[in-house]
Amino acid sequence: MKVKSKSMFGFLVLVYLVMPACAQEKSWMMGPFERAENQKPIIEPQLETVFDDPMTERSVFWESMATFNPAAIIKDKTIHVFYRAEEKLGENEIGGHTSRLGLATSTDGVNYKRFSVPVFFPADDDQKEFEWTGGTEDPRIVVTDEGLYVLTYTQWNREYPRLAIATSKDLKNWTKHGPIFQNFKDGKYHNIETKSGAIVTQVKNGELVAAKIDEKYWMYYGVPHIWLAYSEDLINWTPVETHEGNLAPVLSPRPGYFDSWLVEAGPPPVLTEDGIVVLYNAGNSKEIGVEDLGNRVYTGGQALFSKDQPWKLLDRGKHPFIKPEKDFEKSGQYQDGTTFLEGLVLFNDVWYLYYGTADSMVGVVTWKQKP
Template sequence: MTETKTSQITVERLRTLMTPDPAHPEEVEGVLNPAAARGPDGQLYLFPRLVGKGNYSRIGIARVIFDEAGSPTGVERLGIALEPETDYETWPDGRGGCEDPRVSYVKPLGHYVMSYTAWSDTGPRIAIARSKDLLSWERIGLAKFNPNKTIALDGVDNKDACIFPELIDDPDGRLSVAMLHRPLFVGTRPEEIVDPNIETPQQDELQTIWISYWHWHADSEHQKPSGRQFVSHRPLALPEYGWEKLKIGGGTPPIACRFGWLIVYHGVQEAPHSTPEKRKYLYSAGIMILDRDRPHHVLYRSHEPVLVPSLPDELLGTVDGVVFPTGIDRRDDLGQPERFDVYYGMADDKIGVATFTLPDNLDVKSRDAHGLTLQFKELHSRSHS
């Protein structure tokens, strides 16, 4: 175990929790980037991306095993949640991908909602599924997006989506299912930004984590978002600090904490040993706090990463130098609501777990995606006036 204190947050790496089992052909090339959710039975379940031969990805199911002190020590594999079947998950040549899931229980919908990356010959897209028990999953389909002014979001490569666990008012006060996501517009991938021959888009919104809203109605087809149409959008956060210079993207689903909505997100920078001939990148993790009532306002953000690749399992693997947070578990079961266990991909082929403990106080301010800053007390008083 290693413990660090960064930006007032204590982070303790616990262990490498899951590695590929050569006895399972569906994961011979890696297990990584898991969703995490407590089931109706109170048990914690992971939904790792399982990579088989030829980069063929499924989403598995595993139950987390804890020791007497409540520390995660291993997993019990339970099978497959989703594997490529639809046209938006498969290629004509037999390749396919159901990748990098996030899971939230959305109580008003009465379902667990999984957002995941569907990979086909049209590119990566956000897909949605739902479940009553975490074991059987029903596909809802691809997320659809109305344009945002002059920016078309539908039909654009997109990843890193996660759903809020509660219904949220959109900026116009309409009750909604809210989702964070990261469109990958042309010129905004790390390898494109560092390439002097590729022009980086000048519009800040094109390098942003977005928050989008699907307007919810109580009489909607058994509370099922059949249209999957997200109609209201806002830029949330731009790359701002050195550790996230090349890309910023979502991570764990939003989870309530004393300060607002907590997310652990990822940022990308060029690695120290990178060269123009052979580019190398570091994927690190940071903390973001969103306003509870107006989550398009960022209240707190890590100036420095709280989790940087440093262990051998994080530095060497399918993709070197990667920590990629995707699952989070608030430890209410231990009576520790300020402790969050974060499950993350290690170098794109293993799964690690670390404990994040929040301090009594954070220097929270409100910032929009363009750097506008308001004192939190002022924002709080206006939002309740």
């Protein structure tokens, strides 16, 4: 098929508009992820659940405002979804609430049972200087071959959002290890914004586990660029720097595309035969990006990195593979619209991708991978 040059722009716009929201663009990509028929959010705010908060010493309706941005992991043949929750304070202001992590579980991927109190939260512990009063936000989670669960999350003290680590052997009792860069080069990156830590995984025995490359664990993190860090124990991390001693971005925004405003690490990446597949969150600026998407809209992109050199970008999609379409993805705290990716599991041979919608609820799409 030949297309005249003067019609090329219109042709490309048409291709973009008719491409299915969860389509697979390249052979190395994960997906296509599909929405359930008559899709609805799987986790929504609840008005009646109460928590005795050790920070404020009062009872709070801890998930009455929003429930969003979920991590996910498999334990005992059950999906565990850790989601960020905020209580209603009488105003609708992003960043003005306290965040805690709630938990919902499912044995079939369809029905979810929720715990009535948060399972991870700012407490009267040795991390309160970093977690009071903003809270604990935006988790990702992986498990090691030895059965250690590693949670990356954002500590928010209303001064700096800091990427932090916590570990558990049972998903119930957690040890907080604090900000990951606090001790690196005398705290060089301690007092700057760090968040969204996504540790590389691989499929073993039908489930995702933390992967080692060159005897190290690797983590993609950050916004508005994505950076890289490595660790030998999943607790102490070293950021990848240039020879000048600066953070080296491995993925950046692209003028002219859906990710023209920002990029942010999504769920734990997956090591495949093709390389490391990184699902990432993308923000659009329509003046220099995709006009039809609008400003500040969060969609999902995919990038491929070398399986031997995790900093080496091999390929990248030109279109979002998921974007806000449903009403619940475009209404709530963030009305510009989000499909904010954070949780990914392989459960009974089906991939479940969990995401936050408009900073308000949790959605999920699935992909049945062919043998």
